[in-house]
Amino acid sequence: MAKGKKAEKSRDVLVVGAGIAGMQSALLLAEAGLQVHLVESSPAIGGYFPLLDKTFPTNSCGVCFMSPLPPAYCPIYESELHENIRLMTSSHVDGIEGEPGAFRVSVTQRPTFVDPGKCNNCVSCVEVCPVEVPREFGGGLEKRKAIYLPFPQAIPRSYVIDPATCTRCGECVKVCSPGAIDLDMAEQRHTLGVGAVILGLGFEPFKAELKGEYGFGRYDNVLSSIQYERMLSFSSPSRGMPVRRSDGRVPKKIAFLQCVGSRDPSCGQTHCSTICCMYAMKQAMITKERDPEAEIALFYMDIRPMGKDYERYYERTKGEYGIDFRRSAVSVVKQLQQTRDLLVTYVTEEGSFREEQFDLIVLSVGFTVSDEVKELAQVMGIELNEAGFCRTEEFAPTQTSRPGIYIGGTFREPRDIPETVVEGASAAAQVATLLAADGEKGVRDKVYPEEGALGEGPPRIGVFFLSRGHRLSDIFMAEELINHVQGLRDVVHGEEILVNAPSDGFDRIKLRIGEMELNRLVVAGSSLRTLRMDFGEMARGIGFNPSLIEYADLWEGCGLVHPQGFSETTHKAKVLMEVAVERARRLEPVKKGSSQISRKGLVIGGGIAGLTASLNLARQGHDVALVEREDELGGNARHTWYTLKGSDPQVFLRDLIEMVEGNPKIEIFRKAEVKHLEGSGGNYRTLISVDGQEKSLEHGAIILANGGKEIKPHEYLYGQDSRVVTQRELEGLIHSEDERIRDLKRVVMIQCVGSRDEDHPYCSRICCGHAVKNALKLKERQPEMDLFILYRDVRTYGFYEHAYSGARDKGVIFIRYDPDRKPQVISRDGDLTISTVDPVIGAKVELAADLVVLSTGIEPNDNRRLAEIVGADLNADGFFMEANPKSAPLDFVDRGKFFCGLGHSPNFIEDSIAQGEAASMRAGVLLSVGEIEQVDHVAYVNHRLCCGCGLCISVCPYGARFMDEEIWKAEVMEDVCRGCSSCVVVCRNGASQQHNFEKATVMAMVDAAVT
Template sequence: MAKEKTGAVVVVGGGIGGIQASLDLADSGLYVYLVEKSSSIGGRMSQLDKTFPTNDCSMCIMSPKLVECGKNLNIEILTLTEVKAITGEPGNFQVLLKQKPRYIDLDKCIACGTCSEKCPKKVPDDYNAGLTKRKSAHIRYPQAVPLKYVIDADNCIYFEKGKCRVCEKFCPADAVDFSQTEKEITVNAGAVILATGFQTYDPAVSDTYNYKQFPNVVTSLEFERILSATGPYQGRLLRPSDKKEPQKIAWIQCVGSRNVHSGDKGYCSGVCCTYAVKQSMVAKEHSDIELDAAIFYIDIRTYGKDFEKFFNRSRDEMGVRYIKSRVNTILPGDNEGDLIIRYVDEGSRVVQEEFDMVVLSVGLDIPKESVDLSNTIGVGLNHYNFVETGYFDPVQTTSQGIFVCGVFQGPKDIPETVTQASAAAAKASSLLSSARFSLTKEKQYPEEIDVIGREPRIGVFVCHCGTNIGGVVNVPEVTKYASSLPNVVLAEENLFTCSQDTQVKIKERIREHRLNRVVVASCSTRTHESLFQDTIREAGLNPYLFSMANIRDQDSWVHQSDKEGATKKAKDLVRMAVSNAAKLLPLSRSKLPVIKRALILGGGVAGMTAALDISSQGFEVVLVEVERELGGMARKIHRTLQGDDVQAYIEDLIEKVSNDDNIQVLKEALLADFSGSRGNFKTLLNVGPAMYHREVNHGALIIATGAKEYEPKEYLYGKNGSVKTQVELEDILLKDKEVAKGWHNIVMIQCVGSRNVENPNCSRVCCQQAIKNAIALKEINPANSIYILYRDIRTYGFAEDYYRRARELGVHFLRFKEHEEPKVEEVDAKIQVSFRDITLGRDVTILPDQLILSAGMVAGDTEEISNMLKAPLTSDHFFLEAHVKLRPVDTQTDGIFICGTAHSPKRIDETISQALAASSRACSLLAKDYIEVGGVVAKVDPELCAACLICVRACPYEVPFINEDGVSEIDISKCHGCGICAAECPAKAITLQHFEDNQILAQVDALMEAIQ
């Protein structure tokens, strides 16, 4: 009998990748040890100001995930911890961890910041990329999880000189503990996921651009901090040397990327072009004066979903200047702090221009510790020190049971990292599906006390928070005042309301005084509401019978110099919370069973990969394909850029899918109807030539319907037999290589049907496809002349190696300008290509034997499916994800996921990652026996509803509908709880539970009582 597997996973690295993997795993029934080297999770993303291509605030979108991770009972966050060794076998590893002391007791620290305030030692703050100082006792950033201080022993006076301990003396919670020592911990886990991320390339190493010498030459990460509201200048755009507002800023691209000369960074980092576009736009927005922004680049590589539009906007609407040139030198300018950039322009002239500030767009680099870790645990790396993975198995390392995601696997941006994190979680879950829920914890609560119809009996607990509140607000006075308020039967003050012993006390008071509502006046709901809700639940109260007054963050911390005013405000806030509490009602959450079956639309690589993974996680799949055969677009692709055999892979997939007992394949099947909500969908299909009806009940749905190759209307395609697309060329190369031996001159034209008015976006794969085929043609006949006419070559990541290889083989790359596309004519049945070569500065004419068009990728017929599933599309008809950064495979409708080219153009390996990610998201739903719905959701009173349809139109999630009784109905399993409908409803027929009108108005009235 096989040994039982361990239902736990070690996730190494607490950046956005590690966080996503942990959430998926915990959700699907596995216990997670999230191991983080620094003092808090959040990683690089926490340092970013905005994110491309929407310019969303990075912290705003990330912080809910941090909180979710911190609150999850089944994610054990181990900070200041590193992996030392892994022994055992896949399914049963022993992972040896080393945890550095924090010197602060996690259970006692109340994050008041007194230690930091009193700490005399200042050191450069790495969170702010060294642009500011922090104390030795510090938190990494204000939203850090866990929100606990840490003493940096490497920079602590006590550890240097044996004296100080000021923090210990002043800590009001007695949390400082210098007796802590380094600990070794061994945990048992069935799988390991590496998500250790990257460091930015250090330009000081081979200081080409005098980064060390000139303070106004900054890295892009430093610039990100300069732009941030929590950065060194509170979000004001200033340059470091003299804090003057710059009027001219230059970005230099490819610093530490695409360069084989210095430090073996031959790869493209993939993200720098788009982040430079973003930074230039944000800088222009920040600037009070008209900022001149110039980006010096080799190729602009905005190849991601909607990135090209973003780049166009920066150039055409915001006036960012793009200069194609590799800058050779930065010199000091005439005025102190100014900088001169010397470069060669497109006409091969040496030009110089003066700037106030220069940003180096530094690449993504693998830290030495990650290399050491991989050596220790026996995980193979590629020639650039990234983790080696197979093309068709993009998250599997060379060591079984150890998976990888994020930048450690290869350069990538946030959504690609999040996608791959889910993919790695899927692989770990597949491995450990037999051990699901064996180690996870679930809390049991006593039966709830019925409070309906009873007079409110409110208990108020006012917190001193050490001296944080007590030092400013007169807490005894506020407590006394609270006891005088209506319905309050008990008011008490506590030194720390959040401490463990106070939780015991609150529960006792609830019993002794038969409290049926609880108010805590302390800090923020963001960090503490769930703790107190849990406490009252343990005493038998419904968690919604709780209200909080924030007399710290909103009061004592911001009105420190006005004790009287702060005390008055605290009374107001307590009175408001008490009034609210009196009106609160218990809310129930009901359980809906989950149908443990997924339906997948599309039987290409994406659909088949997702189907196999869901099956191996132990769930049923119905795989729906429109065509007569499985395989999709990949059937036309013969090999990858790296040389892997795509057809053999597809055949293997089809065989596995066909022989899998958990997977039912429906070919020639069309979607006819769709209804239900997550966990409980019903889909009607018309199947086969006879179009017989088939009803499928399923808990999740994955859209994997693919895309199409653009059929060119330009360049004599279809009119002259020598004009072909790249896919057609590949077909010839596979079937009859000999034909190509007779060719002498081959021209390839890039961006056919991409990056133009009809299709503004980049199709992402065509540059690599052209290079792949050019190399193949050179191998068949090295004497071939191959000319690739391009605008920007976009061989991101390791594909850059093949661009270099093609150039070495003598493939000619000739650049033409946007709006100056080549002219293709037929002269005596021969093709003639003429264009203006930018580098040569003259018109060129070529008479090729073959003209190969790099036709882009366009969306399939998505509209009908989109309407039926209520899954929205982008303007170019690809499916739209719920959030472009952090929910890349979710749709706005819970339970429906997207993957593959239905989402946007992408390579096969990327499609596989995304398919696994969609599987992970679907399985974390299917793994549950039931889902809990209810709580803060909207409810319609049918008696009041006039069926005016306003709610139907107002809801951003299209939840309300008019039911058979002719009134509006809201499915609580779909409601997101925003309350838009409740506010819009003219008949006041809709209430948002827990934020009902009378509850909000009670607070308004209580506040205004002070006036009268």
């Protein structure tokens, strides 16, 4: 890259890697008004997401909720459509210099040999290409040509040539009618000036062939979980049915093998990949749904569903779906020559060898970092940890070792989608904070000319057929079609316009609008989403209300998908045009209002999450009111003295409080609580009481961070014998060097106290780590001490696994117990004895102990009253309920309300920090937008017809309806309404209507469509 001149200051952002984390960061920053360059090394964006058909624990997709301003398309589409995001696929970064605020980055864009601006996706090239190789997408189960679409829903939607397999035979060039293919296309180099960088580099699945004993790559019926995921997708060749590759038969007996390339020093993968247990369970469940006859066994070491609502998922997999969980290590898989069935040899927990035959085996592969990413890390000048993942400080989870470069997602540590989304947002928060320091507002307001009285007169419709790549006459009887349309009621003009890019035709259309005094348009063209955006913009640019344009999908919805001849497609095209014209005749110019947002955030709760959220929101440039119930800030962290990863929480907390207290934008209210909240979607008025005095606050966003608490145990003699303490109490004793722990000979810890039981049917996630942490501390002080941990499953996920194996190396003994044979703590003649059944030896074990430590779970604070006041939902366990557990983990349905910390679910401090930052970003985007523009199709009420029955109010999912009590008629809050039409359908009198989707309009369209 060009050396010499110092990089200039920039407020642009570079996001490398367009998977879940990268897309989340990019969308949030773009929405906040920053220009984002989204660089992706593969030819299509989305990362591993397009592979997933369904996600746990909801077994739905829901990723669209990730977008900052719902409702929205899938983030993959949104990333392509957003005006502030510049997509650069097939590109990699090969140099960076500069400092935070002023980096200069060089990016090389590899040639794809196909011009996406010209390619019309006609697939002729694929038909003639002679090269066939395994398709990367889905782990090579399917084939692709050397010229190919990476996967069906690939964005950008353009064919690409893979130079490694292309033979340059030139056949594709000959058949490409738009001339989009150029086999001599050169690579392009770009130099970008950016202020900050976010790395969302993701993971690489462990190469299962490295575990040779399982036969992956040699046996047809041994699949990796990546391949199996693809097979289960509805868009796979087998339409979502699992099949054996050897004979195409639906397998009846399937085995899932866990921890392939995880928790396994033999292949250098010592960490736990965190999500394989969950995805294997999901795949097992979906298999059962597709084929209820299937018998499924899952071989595992410890089952680790630690996330929110995951334990219930596990119970469902076991109970409702009857998946056979076997705690055994599989030593070898052999293929039977004749049948291609697979013989699995495994060792049961009791130590005996068994053999069993299966039809199909799925290897749950773990997460690693690819060599490409390791190289990039070197280019970026960031440090990696021993496992090859990005090194970060525990309490700065998204900060790399190089200032100004941040990361999110699985490149930091294996994790699932909600955490990846949180970290994507958290990294964005760091960037927004860094680049906000300049004081300049990022929002690039556009100014549009005033709209005239367009659309108010009788309709004068202009119909434009936009032809790109194909001409109308290639597919339809063009003249007949145009003549037909010109004869339709209110149509005054119709013509075909040839365009190479959508903007080409705009001048012609503008001209016609003036000439013919057109006040409504029907645009019949291709690739609707992008077209609608461009057209809307064009229309606004000349003061033409975009809601007066109707679109007809004549290419992708008709001409290109029907193999029948001219006359059928032309007939259908006529009908489609009639439907479009009928709607166009009824279109009204919708004047989109907007509501100002008060640019202030309210944060409830002054623990780690709330403090972090407040500080970040303030640093992004917003005013913050922080409400804390107690007299002192800090929450639970005040009682934590050290962490498993070795950081000092007290130092961190002290600094954090200092920064919060010293920030002039943050107003802190101690001994305060929320009394009342009114308003919606970015405009709230909240009444708080501060030390008995009432005070009213106006704000645009609210973040609930009011924490959780340790569950108080009511078993194992807790509270009756002073030698029975909780982990948190033990931590205090260790910290204060209490005499009770001075000369301990034997300590027994019991896991899952108040977790995974009837009262708390969820895993508290942190207790295994907590126990290991305290065990290591005790061992450090007195190495000769006996230490037993009685557990159900050890859930030291991610890199915490290293601490677990460290504890075992130091002699901590782990004994499993079954929940139906819980350990007993007995106090006899002053001696404390623990009796438990060890399933490995199948016998009762009695342990005398000096101290019994209970690993108690976490429960949320009682949020029922608060939830009622602020209008938030709680789940069955009392935690806050998110808009979508997967992709909007910190959002309530009402935009403007967010939450983080232990109110979300039990979490370690580092997760609370990430959540606090992420919530501040989600809220910060809303506040920086400044005003919310209404959606196009908001509902309205015809008061003459409204009988005041209130049905629309009860059905509205957004609370956008209310009764005007003076006249007893329903009303719409237009800035909250998202145009879902629920109220229109439910209204008995036709009083509720939706702009441009009025019942009469739809009925007229149906009329035109049927005849």
